[in-house]
Amino acid sequence: GAVVSQHPSWVICKSGTSVKIECRSLDFQATTMFWYRQFPKKSLMLMATSNEGSKATYEQGVEKDKFLINHASLTLSTLTVTSAHPEDSSFYICSARDHGTGTYEQYFGPGTRLTVT
Amino acid sequence: AQTVTQSQPEMSVQEAETVTLSCTYDTSESDYYLFWYKQPPSRQMILVIRQEAYKQQNATENRFSVNFQKAAKSFSLKISDSQLGDAAMYFCAYRSRAGGGADGLTFGKGTHLIIQP
Numbered sequence: 001g002a003v004v005s006q007h008p009s010w011v012i013c014k015s016g017t018s019v020k021i022e023c024r025s026l027d028f029q030a031t032t033m034f035w036y037r038q039f040p041k042k043s044l045m046l047m048a049t050s051n052e053g054s055k056a057t058y059e060q061g062v063e064k065d066k067f068l069i070n071h072a073s074l075t076l077s078t079l080t081v082t083s084a085h086p087e088d089s090s091f092y093i094c095s096a097r098d099h100g101t102g103t104y105e106q107y108f109g110p111g112t113r114l115t116v117t
Numbered sequence: 118a119q120t121v122t123q124s125q126p127e128m129s130v131q132e133a134e135t136v137t138l139s140c141t142y143d144t145s146e147s148d149y150y151l152f153w154y155k156q157p158p159s160r161q162m163i164l165v166i167r168q169e170a171y172k173q174q175n176a177t178e179n180r181f182s183v184n185f186q187k188a189a190k191s192f193s194l195k196i197s198d199s200q201l202g203d204a205a206m207y208f209c210a211y212r213s214r215a216g217g218g219a220d221g222l223t224f225g226k227g228t229h230l231i232i233q234p
Contacts, residue, residue: 034221043208044162046221059221091160095222106212106222108162 003027004096006109013084013116020080021112023094030096033077034106035069038091050077074099084116119144119211123225130199131233137184138194138228140209148214151185152222153194157205165207168192170214196230204232 003026013019023033031052036044048069049057056069066088068080077096081088091113095106120143130136142151153165168176168185175183180200184193196203209225 036221038160043224043226044222046223049221093160093162095162105164110159110161 002098002105002107004094004107004109006092006094006112008112009110010113011115013114015085015116016083018080018082019084019114020078021092021094021114023077023079023096023109025075025096025098025107028096028107029074029099030077031074031099032097033071034095034097035067035077035079036093036095038093038111040091044093047079081114084114086116089114089116119146119149119213119223121209121211121223121225123209123228125228126226127229127231129231129233130196132199132201134199135195135197136199136230138196138207138209138230140192140194140225142190142192142209142211144190144211144213146213146215150212150214151183151192152210152212153181153183153192154208154210154224155203155205156208156227162208166194199232201232201234204230206230 005024007022033050035047038044047062050069050071052071058064071077093111094109098105122141149170151168155163155165166176166178166181180197182195206227208227210222212222213220
């Protein structure tokens with residue numbers, strides 16, 4: 001149990017276009033999901049917290065108009081990178097908090113590699 | 118804001134031997150979680166072990182154990198009987214309990230663990 005999927009696993013897009021990344025909790029409900037960004041050989045940086053039915057909370061320095069987050073259901077959150085530029089190329093990882101456990105365990109998706117050309 | 122520091126960018130150990138990865142953190146909170154995550158080349162984040170700050174007993178999961186020193190804000194990971202499959206990036210992470218599980222994780226920069234056959 002506690003599986004989180006991400007789609008796509010790898011996407012290449014042209015500069016100036018937008019790309020959407022999906023994060024799904026497959027076998028549990030997640031009122032809260034988190035989006036992280038990981039540069040090559042670097043750590044994970046929390047970008048935003050996605051709450052079902054409400055606006056996302058963004059970390060300081062993250063452009064909310066550039067990284068649009070929607071959490072329309074208890075099993076799906078999406079991250080849309082708008083007007084992508086080469087500097088947005090990175091590995092994006094989501095995690096989902098299991099609503100049903102008292103420890104608020106977070107489970108990670110396999111990540112999405114974004115390359116902007 | 119909390120910070121997590123991993124001072125060892127890379128560690129190497131002979132197969133079957135024991136290795137300890139270091140982690141220190143800074144926080145003004147008294148109640149929190151600490152984690153060690155493993156990230157193999159597939160980049161899927163795998164939870165290795167979790168420690169709740171209010172518990173004095175060090176967490177143990179099979180060959181993995183931690184040395185949690187709350188006053189010193191230190192949280193090291195010991196891997197016993199190292200195996201080739203243990204080779205990966207290891208991240209130390211912090212999460213507050215104050216937000217009721219709504220907080221994301223703060224990660225250290227990671228330690229690249231190499232297992233010598």
